[in-house]
Amino acid sequence: MTYQSRIAELGQTIAKNGDSWAAIDAASAARMAVQNRFPTGLDIARYTAKIMREDMEAYDRDPANYTQSLGCWHGFIAQQKMISIKKHFGSTKRRYLYLSGWMVAALRSEFGPLPDQSMHEKTSVPALIEELYTFLKQADARELGGMFRELDKAKEAGDAVNTHRLLREIDEHQTHVVPIIADIDAGFGNAEATYLLAKKMIEAGACALQIENQVSDEKQCGHQDGKVTVPHEDFLQKIRAIRYAFLELGVPDGIIVARTDSLGAGLTKQIAYSTEPGDLGDQYNSFLDCDEVDPANITNGQVFISRDGKLLSPKRLPSNLYQFRAGTGEDRCVLDCITALQNGADLLWIETEKPHVEQIAGMVDRVREVIPNAKLVYNNSPSFNWTLNFRQQIFDAWEKEGKDVSGYDRAKLMSIDYDGTELAAEADEKIRTFQADAAKRAGIFHHLITLPTYHTAALSTDNLAKEYFGEQAMLGYVKNVQREEIRQGIACVKHQNMAGSDIGDDHKEYFAGEAALKAGGKDNTMNQFAAA
Secondary structure, three states: OOHHHHHHHHHHHHHHOHHHHOOOOHHHHHHHHHHOOOOOHHHHHHHHHHHHHHHHHHHHHOHHHOEEEEEOOOHHHHHHHHHHHHHHHOOOOOEEEEEOHHHHHHHHOOOOOOOOOOOOOOOHHHHHHHHHHHHHHHHHHHHHHHHHHHHHHHHHOOOHHHHHHHHHHHHOOOOOOOOEEEEOOOOOOOHHHHHHHHHHHHHHOOOEEEEEOEOHHHOOOOOOOOOEEOOHHHHHHHHHHHHHHHHHOOOOOOEEEEEEOOOOOOEEOOOOOOOOOOOHHHHHHOOEOEEEOOHHHOOOOOOOEEEOOEEEEEOEOOOOOEEEOOOOHHHHHHHHHHHHHHOOOOEEEEOOOOOOHHHHHHHHHHHHOOOOOOOEEEEOOOOOOHHHHHHHHHHHHHHHHOOOOOOOOHHHOOOHHHOOOHHHHHHHHHHHOHHHHHHHHOOEEEEEEOOHHHHHHHHHHHHHHHHHOOOOOHHHHHHHHHHHHHHHOOHHHOHHHHOOHHHHHHHHHHHHHHHOOOOOOOOOHHHHHOOO
């Protein structure tokens, strides 16, 4: 519906209510409606799920159409990211948000900073989703509010050309609201708990939920040791629970991202239930590290399984966990992926220990033998030492080709001494093209960085503290922050405007007319940035 048609519709509604609504202005009400395109989180989830489905189809046609996101731990961070994307690229197309459970634990828990082990409050996840979209909706309202003020000026000046242009731009306004892939960890409990939390996350606006196959109450960060997986049927129950939540809430296009941690997980908490050879439980159990048992030497407390007529005892640790055979991680990952896609998941996530295109592709190739359009979400993790990893990959490739690498120490390739070398330049180019290369070769539909804004906040704060509390004092802020904001066109240099003062002034005028006491008058110091 266009802005002008909204005015007409609301004008009719106001007129039907007679004199008691006489002070309500249809144009003002229409502006508020246009500025709040998504009244509820479910409106957001339905809208963004459709976008994500279309993007997945576009990727299937051409892997150059991969998508990206950055993890955001606060609504302001998400807002500034999307404002920046619109400013630099003119479109938010194929650019999403990611909500990291790691950052929720580290930055948003009422307990204070916590490790990524599902110890934070489960309600903090849907609360952050709601916050992210509140800030993105405010970015819409702020941008449209500026366009409405320009429209008023054009009309007052009798400028028909600009009036027509602005009306078209208002009707074609691209929202800052984009899909979010939100981390539900391992579901924070059983399938029912997963379903209840999924509903809260979807109601807050999430169109895509990422769930992992670890034990929920002992979950570890994917890049830590000590990970414990669960049998497939336990995980599939949670996938079904999420699908039911999407369907119940009227979001049939909702996306389920099934993450496997099997590549780095060498333990399981339980032996899978199996009724016949070769079933899913039997396949899971086949990876257990077992010893054949001599019935004459059975000891107290041993647990047994039978396979091929043999009695086997799985190796059990003092923690009561069972151990997988070494070297079975990739096979378990492939089975996890195939099983998840065959039982309702839409996308995969394989947590790896390094960013290596061929390692990822090797597993995806095997999955695609069974499910040809299998696609991945991939964590371009800050837990990887990207510089060292890629320099070593280039070193190994050169060595294999017979190229002279005597001038390099493979173990010390992170050193600044190598920064200007040919090897470093080639490694940097491989890092630059990693996302495009992996999208084409390894089936990666979505590339994300889980924790980037955690690191950028720390780095920028360190730089400011060093300057401001040192000899540079106030110049440390002015030169390195405010001056750069002005020159780079960073919108929040007008922080009053960014916080909603102009939106508030518009509302005061709607509600109080000439009696409105506005904040944006001539004495507002924000006017010093009018030329910024």
